Amino acid sequence: MRARLRPSQTLVRWFTPGLHVKRWLLLLFASIVMMSLAVGYILRDVYSSNVRFPTWVQAATLQFLPRVLRAVLFGVVGLGLLLLAFYKLGKSILGPFLPGRGSTGQRGLIEALYTHRLLAKGPRVVAMGGGTGLSTLLRGIKKYTGNIVAIVTVADDGGSSGRLRDEYRVLPPGDFRQCLTALAETEPLMTELFQHRFGGDGSLSGHPFGNLFIMAMAEITGDFEHAIRESGRVLAVRGQIVPSTLRDVTLCATAGSEVRVGESRIPYGDDRIDRVFLDPGDAPVNPEAEAAILDAELIIVGPGSLYTSILPNLLVDGMVEALRASPAVKVYVCNVAGQPGETLGYAVSEHMDTIEEHVGGNVFDYVIVNSNLTPPLPPSAVEAGITRVVFDRDRSSRKPVHFILADVVSTRISSHHDSEKLARVIMKRIWR
Numbered sequence: 001m002r003a004r005l006r007p008s009q010t011l012v013r014w015f016t017p018g019l020h021v022k023r024w025l026l027l028l029f030a031s032i033v034m035m036s037l038a039v040g041y042i043l044r045d046v047y048s049s050n051v052r053f054p055t056w057v058q059a060a061t062l063q064f065l066p067r068v069l070r071a072v073l074f075g076v077v078g079l080g081l082l083l084l085a086f087y088k089l090g091k092s093i094l095g096p097f098l099p100g101r102g103s104t105g106q107r108g109l110i111e112a113l114y115t116h117r118l119l120a121k122g123p124r125v126v127a128m129g130g131g132t133g134l135s136t137l138l139r140g141i142k143k144y145t146g147n148i149v150a151i152v153t154v155a156d157d158g159g160s161s162g163r164l165r166d167e168y169r170v171l172p173p174g175d176f177r178q179c180l181t182a183l184a185e186t187e188p189l190m191t192e193l194f195q196h197r198f199g200g201d202g203s204l205s206g207h208p209f210g211n212l213f214i215m216a217m218a219e220i221t222g223d224f225e226h227a228i229r230e231s232g233r234v235l236a237v238r239g240q241i242v243p244s245t246l247r248d249v250t251l252c253a254t255a256g257s258e259v260r261v262g263e264s265r266i267p268y269g270d271d272r273i274d275r276v277f278l279d280p281g282d283a284p285v286n287p288e289a290e291a292a293i294l295d296a297e298l299i300i301v302g303p304g305s306l307y308t309s310i311l312p313n314l315l316v317d318g319m320v321e322a323l324r325a326s327p328a329v330k331v332y333v334c335n336v337a338g339q340p341g342e343t344l345g346y347a348v349s350e351h352m353d354t355i356e357e358h359v360g361g362n363v364f365d366y367v368i369v370n371s372n373l374t375p376p377l378p379p380s381a382v383e384a385g386i387t388r389v390v391f392d393r394d395r396s397s398r399k400p401v402h403f404i405l406a407d408v409v410s411t412r413i414s415s416h417h418d419s420e421k422l423a424r425v426i427m428k429r430i431w432r
Contacts (some may be wrong), residue, residue: 267341
């Protein structure tokens with residue numbers, strides 16, 4: 001990946017063919033030159049006709065100076081006025097649309113255009129997962145590229161998403177809402193509004209506003225996918241968000257002699273999970289997701305719950321085949337801590353073994369593993385028996401992948417990844 005330049009070093013790069021600025025500036029300049037020539041011809045004829053002007057005209061037009069000096073002086077003043085006009089015009093037109101308008105963190109026009117062009121040249125990234133893990137990744141990776149497609153699991157059936165899914169028979173909106181807010185470029189108040197969860201004991205209790213907004217948009221547009229796209233426009237989302245499949249699927253798991261039906265029920269039980277599967281098992285991959293995978297340069301799976309966020313995407317019919325066929329670099333981000341009911345006590349190799357048992361091997365090129373084990377886990381996590389996911393080198397090294405050990409843990413919530421750290425490792429150590 002090419003080194004990034006500072007905005008002050010790239011002013012000329014604004015005017016690229018992609019923005020169609022150079023051609024219009026050249027046309028504008030040519031028109032000004034032609035009009036100036038026209039005025040010059042008229043003045044020449046007037047001067048040659050021996051018309052007598054008042055004495056103040058000679059002083060105002062600086063005729064007491066040599067012609068060359070007058071030309072340079074008028075040219076410099078004219079160029080200065082032209083640049084000032086362009087600056088003020090651009091600030092007046094684009095200013096209201098720049099993020100942070102009116103705040104101390106307001107970006108200038110130069111920085112905004114520079115950032116736009118930089119992100120447009122970023123790699124084509126596909127991020128796959130669900131829940132908090134996927135949104136964490138998206139918050140970091142959007143600072144390096146604007147070419148992002150988030151592929152989201154549709155197996156969620158708990159909380160507000162489960163209630164709306166059962167009542168309206170639509171795809172669960174919760175994970176999509178989190179991705180929308182993670183990729184949003186709007187004011188923080190709008191993002192906070194989408195995440196606001198209604199309280200009380202009424203029918204709205206427990207529903208985030210964003211879920212209801214997506215449902216309303218789906219009824220207006222008549223299509224859930226269209227609703228996600230339109231919601232993305234409202235939030236000025238950087239990238240696209242698509243479901244892994246368009247079928248209504250249920251995630252099931254076998255644990256000993258028990259079969260657990262429903263994503264929200266899978267982590268609860270006495271026996272360790274043996275296997276998860278989708279019902280129906282032939283739910284096809286979303287064509288839009290498949291096209292994004294085949295066109296991607298970098299595919300990132302995780303972080304997220306192994307059995308309820310990662311595998312539900314990989315189990316979609318045709319998904320792993322698309323991953324193997326894609327020429328992209330494929331990365332798996334392993335969790336930094338175990339999860340109750342799913343992966344308590346799992347080491348890195350057990351995460352990899354579980355994926356291989358479900359969909360086969362040779363899917364990923366790289367695996368990112370947290371190397372910073374020093375931050376203490378939250379007291380609530382310790383009480384739940386949660387421990388760090390450790391890198392068992394002897395067993396893990398047998399896998400035909402490259403392991404990258406790096407500090408990617410959040411210091412604020414030490415059981416989760418840090419968005420900026422994770423994105424930096426991916427873009428600096430894998431995509432370079």
